[in-house]
Amino acid sequence: MTRLRKIMLEELERRNYSEGTTRCYLRAVADFARYFHRPPDRLRPVHVREYQAYLFRVRKLDASSVTQRLAALRFFFVKTLKRGWRIEETPYPKKVRRLPTVLSQEEVAQLINTAPTPFSRILLMTLYATGARCAEAARLQVHDIDSQRMIVHIRGGKGRRDRDVMLSPVLLEALREHWRRLKPKVWLFPGGRWHNATRPIDTKTLRHACYYAARRAGLHKPVHPHTLRHCFATHLHEAGADLRTIQLLLGHRDLEETSLYLHLSSRRLSATASPLDSLALSAPGKKNEPPGDE
Secondary structure, eight states, rough: HHHHHHHHHHHHHTTTTHHHHHHHHHHHHHHHHHHHOOOGGGOHHOOOOOOOHHHHHHHHHHHHHHHHHHHHHHHHHIIIIIIOOOOEEESOOOOOOOOOOOOHHHHHHHHHHHHHSSSHHHHHHHHHHHHHHHHHHHOGGGGGGGGGTEEEEOOGGGGOOEEEOOOHHHHHHHHHHHHHHHSSSBBSBBBBBTOOSSBBBBHHHHHHHHHHHHHHHHSSSOOHHHHHHHHHHHHHHTTTOHHHHHHHHHSSSSHHHHHHHHHHHHOOOOOSOGGGGSSOOOOTOOOOEEEEOO
């Protein structure tokens, strides 16, 4: 480990950044240095501007990915190198808000039913039943399943915030069968080839479970672990859950984030009439003549 990497890692750890954010920030600075073939402490804001343009033009990254990399570089220059950083010189890109893919309940059932292995099936069920983020689901522990209160404890979520979500009776029964099959001791979903390691699964295991199940189900939509989180929230809203409840279940800090699911609810959209429906239109092909012109 280089001296600069060690200092940056210490600064991230001192501020209690999550493991995921720490990995992303370190990786972003390393990529920045690799692009210019120089140590990162020899680079300047002009290099950041060139790198930002390269990420959009050549790498074709979206605005949120570029923003995350800029945040990593800002942390490196300000906290690690103790240099100034002017937002005017390296502005964050304008966000493009796109509606995510949402599956119907029938498609979710099809996805789960065609999972290639029992382990993949329980992963998909857990993602959909809890609305957990990929990393949150991967790091669930056996004692996080509270069958007395019918709650799943999600610990150390985004922003280091814990939360509780409901425990589905269907999921509980499936998890009991999963426990009888693998006897996990600490991690609910142990890693390793035979799922007997002392570490949890990697997040790519969840991504692969979604990918292969979607392919077997013949779904022509991109399906990722976050897709099932969107499905969880959208289907709850369609079933009558209010946005505040969904916000708490998802662990959103701001209700504005949760308002996305207003746009995704097909039942809400279909229940809203188009203004075209209220127009008095003549039949196709019939000339609309004013009265008295006969």
